[in-house]
Amino acid sequence: MSHSHSSLKLSILDLSKTPNPSSLSSLLEACKEWGFFQIINHGISEELYSKLSLFSRQICSLPSETKLKLGPSSSVKSYTPQFIASPFYEGLRVLGPDFFSSAECSGKVLFGPKCNEFSEVVREYGVKMTDLSRRILEAILMSLGDGFEKKFYGTEFGKCFGYLRIINYSPPGPSQEEVEGLGKHTDMCCMTVLYPDDVSSLQVRSKEGKWMDIETRKGSLVVNLGDMLEAWSNGSLRSSEHRVMLRKPRSRLSLAFFWTFEDEKLIFAPEEVVGEGNKRAFKPFICSDYIHFREFDDKEMYEKVGNTVRDFAGTGVDM
Ligand SMILES: O=C(O)CCC(=O)C(=O)O
Numbered sequence: 431m432s433h434s435h436s437s438l439k440l441s442i443l444d445l446s447k448t449p450n451p452s453s454l455s456s457l458l459e460a461c462k463e464w465g466f467f468q469i470i471n472h473g474i475s476e477e478l479y480s481k482l483s484l485f486s487r488q489i490c491s492l493p494s495e496t497k498l499k500l501g502p503s504s505s506v507k508s509y510t511p512q513f514i515a516s517p518f519y520e521g522l523r524v525l526g527p528d529f530f531s532s533a534e535c536s537g538k539v540l541f542g543p544k545c546n547e548f549s550e551v552v553r554e555y556g557v558k559m560t561d562l563s564r565r566i567l568e569a570i571l572m573s574l575g576d577g578f579e580k581k582f583y584g585t586e587f588g589k590c591f592g593y594l595r596i597i598n599y600s601p602p603g604p605s606q607e608e609v610e611g612l613g614k615h616t617d618m619c620c621m622t623v624l625y626p627d628d629v630s631s632l633q634v635r636s637k638e639g640k641w642m643d644i645e646t647r648k649g650s651l652v653v654n655l656g657d658m659l660e661a662w663s664n665g666s667l668r669s670s671e672h673r674v675m676l677r678k679p680r681s682r683l684s685l686a687f688f689w690t691f692e693d694e695k696l697i698f699a700p701e702e703v704v705g706e707g708n709k710r711a712f713k714p715f716i717c718s719d720y721i722h723f724r725e726f727d728d729k730e731m732y733e734k735v736g737n738t739v740r741d742f743a744g745t746g747v748d749m
Pocket residue numbers: 595597612617624626632672674684686
């Protein structure tokens with residue numbers, strides 16, 4: 431039996447070019463319609479990616495006893511073993527802004543003396559992705575309204591920080607044509623910058639509810655918007671449901687960099703963003719309250735995974 435899949439070529443943001451009205455309008459269009467686009471000329475070298483991939487593969491092959499020292503129920507909590515998100519998914523989280531120290535904290539347990547090299551590679555990746563995330567977010571604000579990046583970047587997004595998740599998906603079994611590596615979800619953060627080794631496993635759900643395979647240019651990174659930005663933009667920027675479907679009999683690696691508001695941030699769309707005469711699509715809420723709402727759901731009631739910020743703070747007004 432073979433499945434047919436519709437696919438979506440992601441809109442391109444070229445980071446080597448100064449944004450102009452035409453590039454900004456296609457960026458805004460992509461953010462509203464899909465909440466997904468791709469970036470090219472992003473400056474993350476393949477060499478850096480390969481170094482990090484190598485460590486990722488090493489983490490994958492370590493014995494479970496070692497990794498379970500880092501979570502889910504130990505004090506460090508940086509490791510998500512298989513069978514939490516899915517039977518095929520395991521992940522290691524490294525918190526910014528001090529990527530070196532947080533990498534070291536896990537690295538000591540995982541790699542022993544080789545840990546320094548790991549921490550250094552993660553630091554370099556974290557710093558570069560932080561810079562990249564800022565530039566992307568500025569472009570998004572610019573696309574939302576004239577002068578919005580100057581007006582809102584510092585005041586609203588000035589305390590954003592990033593964290594990295596190094597994700598390994600184990601291969602589906604020989605008799606499994608297609609398995610869910612990561613189930614349907616929206617990202618909680620403002621924005622995710624994704625370096626997948628195989629983009630064809632990533633699917634986004636259209637507004638009509640159709641799953642689409644994501645297509646990108648070779649070497650580009652995938653950006654998707656999260657719930658916090660959807661709420662901050664009064665629902666005009668879309669945080670889309672997406673998932674990972676594993677189809678090839680090989681493992682898959684992915685580096686997901688999440689750019690998020692600080693815990694205590696009150697998320698409330700500014701008047702100018704809502705626009706005169708428009709209703710509010712979200713009640714104001716504190717960032718960490720939403721994260722707790724999601725974490726509780728994800729762990730305690732697995733069937734309820736998939737709850738979004740609209741379930742948490744939506745007013746019922748559909749933007
Ligand atoms: O692995 C991927 O390509 C996507 C991961 C993802 O969606 C996530 O970690 O939120």
